[in-house]
Amino acid sequence: MNRPPFIAIGLLAACVLAYEVLLTRLFSIVLWHHFAYMIISAAMLGYGASGTVLTLLKEKTAPHFGALYVAAAAALAVLMPSAFWLAQQVPFNPLELLWDQTQPVKLLAVYLLMMLPFFCGGLGIGLVFSHFGKQSSRIYAFDILGAGAGSLGVIGLLFLAPPSKVLSILTAVAMLASAIAIVELKMRPRWLMGLFLGLAVLALTLPAIPVRPSPYKDLSQAMDIVGARMVEERSSPLGQIAVVENTRVPLRDAPGMSLNATSEPPPQLGVFVDGNGPSALTKFDGKLAPLAYLDQLTSALPYHVIPDHGSKGRRVLVLGAGAGSDVLQALYHGSSAIDAVELDRNVTDLVRERFSDYAGNLYSRPGVHVYEAEARGFVNASRERYDLIQLALMDSFGTASAGLYGLSENYLYTVEGMQAYMNRLTPGGMLAVTRWLTLPPRDALKLFATAVSALEKSGVSDPARRLVMIRGWKTVTLLVKNGDFTAHEIGAIRRFCRARSFDTAWYPGMRAIDANRYNRLAQPYFYEGAVALLGLQRQEFIDKYKFYIEPATDDRPHFFRFFKWDAAEEIFSLREQGGMALFDWSYPLLVATLLQAIAASVLLILAPLAFSRCRRNLPTAPVALYFLAIGFAFMFMEIAFIQKFVLFLSHPLYAVAVVLCAFLAFAAVGSWLAGRSQAANKVTFAVTGLGAIAVFYLAILPDLFQQLIHLPDSAKIIISVLLIAPLAMCMGVPFPTGMTWLAGVREGAIPWAWAINGFASVVGAVLATLLAIHLGFAAVILLSVLIYGLAAAAMWRFAR
Structure with missing residues (x-):
């Protein structure tokens, strides 16, 4: 051999x-x-x-x-x-x-x-x-x-x-x-x-x-209903699609429909993605009258405010079109040109092919154009202007309200995302975002705060005049206008809400007496929150609020993170009174995973060495610090870049695969080059290089991603690998260099160095995610650079 x-x-x-x-x-x-x-x-x-x-x-x-x-x-x-x-x-x-x-x-x-x-x-x-x-x-x-x-x-x-x-x-x-x-x-x-x-x-x-x-999960519960049967399944890296039919207990999907409504939806099929949903695939025969129920949703508000421009009609962009409910809503309200954007081709193919007759050839109708693209990438690449950009209600109520998305990145609802949408509006055009209503208010106020921040960063001196928010019994719709709302438009908003028993939460000039009229709460929380977020004491209100409603950004895109440690004890004390529904379980899960990672790595990596003959060869403190530091720093950098590339590569799975591949391959190249180099201070050079590259990337990547996000997946993968390559090569130097030095002066300590580095890698993978949520990706990357600097100092110390 x-x-x-x-x-x-x-x-x-x-x-x-x-x-x-x-x-x-x-x-x-x-x-x-x-x-x-x-x-x-x-x-x-x-x-x-x-x-x-x-x-x-x-x-x-x-x-x-x-x-x-x-x-x-x-x-x-x-x-x-x-x-x-x-x-x-x-x-x-x-x-x-x-x-x-x-x-x-x-x-x-x-x-x-x-x-x-x-x-x-x-x-x-x-x-x-x-x-x-x-x-x-x-x-x-x-x-x-x-x-x-x-x-x-x-x-x-x-x-x-x-x-x-x-x-x-x-x-x-x-x-x-x-x-x-x-x-x-x-x-x-x-x-x-x-x-x-x-x-x-x-x-x-x-x-x-x-x-x-x-x-x-929603799919499991839907399949437990008598009469449910799965009529189609499809799979891709973006999601596993399931289409469910139930003729005995029909699906009736009309999120937050007015309780005043007298019409009901036509027959519908439930479309589930990875077991979440459903979104509705509605039976459509070309006649608009059966779609009257779509005018009874809070998301119909902009169609009663934006003029239809006569024969020209409205130009509408639907982001996250899915199975087509928002496209049907736009058709019902007479929109002449509708661009529908959906990331997963399997979903659009269901509407265009497998269920084309059922859906009335919706995605092939005159004036309807379907694009398979990531929403932010499409908006950045488009040169069209729209009268209305509709951000669809894409997540199910169960997952949204149970804190199930707290660890997930979502770049649709960030300050930078809203700025991108607003840049594609015609003068007087509107962005409409509909979210599930949660009590006490969380999503709605965070979305409102994000919109206020986006308007201010776009140079708007008085955001209050460009915002409208209404709520029904289950949904909230926010309008952001490219211009000030007029008295005529405010009148239309009030008439729309009055006819459907929806509550106004904010419009320019609104008084407290106009809030909380129909779906009454103990206090007009939504109106009071909007006023506070538009006032001079905004940050104080955000800091004191029981939930985390700081505006989401591309650096901290966890829109569904509402957990605050300050309120955790109070919410936990209410668990026997039903208060646990307010607790974002993703945080306890992450902390529990961190604790178990520490325990498991101690028991399976460090403890066996401690009870073996290897305990005689314990490394010195600088050596232990060096291998601990490079383990943490490598994982911090890798995890932060995985999460940072989710926006550019359009999906977490792509980011994990591409970033892991690039880091491993080019770290190996760096390791090989380190082995050939005879330089005495190569760790210092490598750490200096990776620090400079990391800081440079923090400065250029946001704009670079925005310029290139519209490119095909293959091109973006190549660009991602090329970006990661120089950073990973530098990161591949410290570990083999330390091992080589240790082999020459104290070979018996090598098992401990391996184990200490392994311990840091196990714990660092979870800790990096926790820190990214709290501090942002940029902070985790900078922290990684500092830890690498600490490792270089430790190397200098023990090399002496």
């Missing part, structure tokens, strides 16, 4: 990284968001624990290298589907985390199950490195090449097959890696190769592991 199993290593690394990316898609379906921070942390824990095991059992594993490597690859193949299947059997429900004492244990069980495949993958790769140490550079090249191919290749596979089937494909590839390793290592008996090839084929032919959404 003079030659490492290069091809097998590449396939194994591809499986591990592809599985890491795939889990973000699978957990998005099973739960409510991609859980990327938890998955990356679990992956690092698996790798770290495998390194500890190899360190402790080095002498025992050496004679059995070939068999152990094949066993590790085969175990990875078995554990990828089985660990995910077992994780689905754990009755973990994030909504019960704060009052069910067993939920933290169940979360830990899910975390450890997710770690197991990565442990096997890390064990296999680590075995090869330890056995063929003199060929590490070539092994590393195949390892990184495979990892990059896997993280990007899984995106292509998700376009061709549903996530459950992709999981089967990865299982087959891992079995293939075992078979190829037997050939490359010239192992006997040779029939083992045939066995693993047969198992690879079997993995492709067996039924895929079922992916079951949580019973608390």
